[in-house]
Amino acid sequence: MVMANQEISQIFGEIIKLLEIKGDKALNFKIKAYKKAIGILDAMQVDVAEVYKEAASAKASASRGKGLKAIMDLGIGEKNAKKIEEYIKKQKIKDFEELKEETAIQNIIAHYFETKGVGLQELKNNAKKKKIIYSRFTKPAKQLMELAGSVEKAKQAITTVSQWAKTRKLDYAIETVFKKWLELDRLKPKEIVKKPFYKGDPMIFSETKKKWFVIKDGEWLEYVGKKEDVEWRIIE
Numbered sequence: 001m002v003m004a005n006q007e008i009s010q011i012f013g014e015i016i017k018l019l020e021i022k023g024d025k026a027l028n029f030k031i032k033a034y035k036k037a038i039g040i041l042d043a044m045q046v047d048v049a050e051v052y053k054e055a056a057s058a059k060a061s062a063s064r065g066k067g068l069k070a071i072m073d074l075g076i077g078e079k080n081a082k083k084i085e086e087y088i089k090k091q092k093i094k095d096f097e098e099l100k101e102e103t104a105i106q107n108i109i110a111h112y113f114e115t116k117g118v119g120l121q122e123l124k125n126n127a128k129k130k131k132i133i134y135s136r137f138t139k140p141a142k143q144l145m146e147l148a149g150s151v152e153k154a155k156q157a158i159t160t161v162s163q164w165a166k167t168r169k170l171d172y173a174i175e176t177v178f179k180k181w182l183e184l185d186r187l188k189p190k191e192i193v194k195k196p197f198y199k200g201d202p203m204i205f206s207e208t209k210k211k212w213f214v215i216k217d218g219e220w221l222e223y224v225g226k227k228e229d230v231e232w233r234i235i236e
Contacts, residue, residue: 004049005041008087011096012038012080018099020120021106037080044074049088104151108141109134111155112174115162140174147181157181163189194232198223203230 012034019027041048048071056067071081083093100107113123113132126132141154148154157177164180165172167190180187196203201216203223212223223230 002044002047004047004088005044008048008084009038009041011087011093012041012083015096015099018103018107021110022099022103023124033077033080037076037084040075048074048084052085052088100151104145105138105141107151108145108154108158108174109137112137112141112158115158137174140178144174144177147178157184160184160187163187167192193235195235197231197233198225198229 016031016034019030024030051070051074052067055070068078068081068085071084072078076084083095087093110120110123114120118126123132127134144154144157145151148157154177158174161172161177161180161184164187165176177184196212198214201214203212203214204220205212206220213220214223215221
């Protein structure tokens, strides 16, 4: 995909996620429009910025606004065409920046629950039913945001802690990130070790004999079976 198209497409994708987190009233309509624009941008073989600039630089005095029209002629609605125009001119989209700021805390909370295996819709449903007290998570999410300095760094910190905790079968909360903040660089997921077994008995490879053996009742029995008959188990 052409670079500018890819960048704008990614931004529109992020906007969709943030609108879902926010619970925008015109959500379905907006998502449909953004997805349509993403589909058009992804399918283009030329840079949308070049399409815009070429139309905008036409010599005719009546060419004013033709850059925007050229984008709309691709099948993209006026509002999203204006966002693309804004990105081409300024390398950013104001609505996107404001939406990121507006949904920062919600974004962090949604990511935390995502690492717990709870999707956004399930989170919303549980919050409505009071199964999850949403307000309980806003304060620590805000504190984490201030500590990390950005939403992305806060989310990455949560991901690091979740991967570390899950491989050790430990529970974790947003507050766990605070406690582990100074050692985040050293928090690594526990290495998963798989060991071979044959019909429930452990196996071992002899480096000296270059052969596999099955350990049965304390005896080493040379393995002469097939590779696919070996069962690899995760050892905690």
